Amino acid sequence: MHIGCHLSISQGFTKAGEVAVSIGANTFQFFTRNPRGGNAKALDTEDIEGLKRIMEDYDFGPILAHAPYTLNMASYKEDTWNFAKMAFKDDLQRLETIPCSLYNFHPGSHTGKGVEYGIERIATVLNGIITGNESTIILLEGMSGKGTEIGSTFEELRAIIDRVKHSELMGVCLDTCHLYSAGYDIVNDLDGVLESFDKIIGIDKLKAIHLNDSMTEFGSNKDRHAGIGEGTIGLEAIINIIKHPQLKDLPFFLETPYEPEGHKKEIETIKDVLKSC
Incomplete structure (x- = not known):
């Protein structure tokens, strides 16, 4: 099982890797740039080599x-759309240097223009940039x-x-909170989902x-993450997801409302339960 959490790279990729190891993780997720802005940290070759080791x-x-x-590829506002493209x-381009084979993004919001309009805007960006030569798989996150x-x-x-023309480079990242809130019953009908x-x-x-x-009930359409076993999905259902034959070999990333020490406890709980199964 590969499990990790979201870690800051403000102190570098090597440091993020060290933090991951210290909390019992063997992968992690990071923001490519300021999550609420747009600035990206300059890449350091020595730092990246440290992460590789x-x-x-x-x-x-x-x-x-x-x-x-x-990043909102579905926006009708030209400045927002142009930022998404940039x-x-x-x-x-930067991910070709970093040892990272997966890139996840929220598809975006059409802000009143309609789903079909938004999808076309997203596809236009993807087709205008993806060349087919990338080594990264680009993931749409389920919302x-x-x-x-x-x-x-x-x-x-x-x-x-x-x-998308180069659809071979496209994949999906499913979020258990999002799925449940969107009306997919992963608690009582995981196989069906x-x-x-x-x-x-x-x-x-x-x-x-x-x-x-x-934090919210099934089908609420709200994005409110809770700690593992502390919400309406529950620990048993989450363990069933991790153990499922079609999912067990995927990387799992915690996005729960905790700092690394809290994630360490969650990872320990998950591992302990899996050992007893």
Whole structure:
């Protein structure tokens, strides 16, 4: 099992790798740039080599780069859309240097223009930038469906992928909190949810899981993450997700409301329960 959490790279990639190891993780997720802005930290070759050594020494799974929240490819506002194009292109170029094979982003919000409009805007960005020569798999994150978000249904994710010329480089990251809030019953019908995903998108496109409990009820369409076992999904259902034959080999990333020490306790709890199964 490869499990990790979201870690800051403000002190460098090597430091993030060291923190991951110290909390019992063997992967981690990081923001490519300021999550609420757009600035990206300059890359340091020696720092990146240090991360590579840690990943090799501790048998890391794939680490996951996360685009900033400000990236909205579905926007009708030209300045917002142009920023999304700039950040996405720059991120893909930078990730060719970092030992990171997965890049996740929120599809975006159409802000009243309609889902079809938003999907076309997203596809236009992707087709204008992806060359087919990238070594990174680009992941659409499944969303909870709040407001005018795009990507809360498997059908919407598939519609984006279908419009991308180099769709072989496209995949999906599912978030357990988002899934449950969007109306996919991963507590009582995990097999059914995965069967639906396979039928609509293809299980081979599922590349990563954001592992979170939910503060809100099933089908709430709200994005409120809770600590593992502390929400409406519950520890038993989360363990079932980690153990599922179609999911167990994927990397899992905690996005729960804790600092690394809190994530350490969650990872220990998960490992302890798995040992007793």
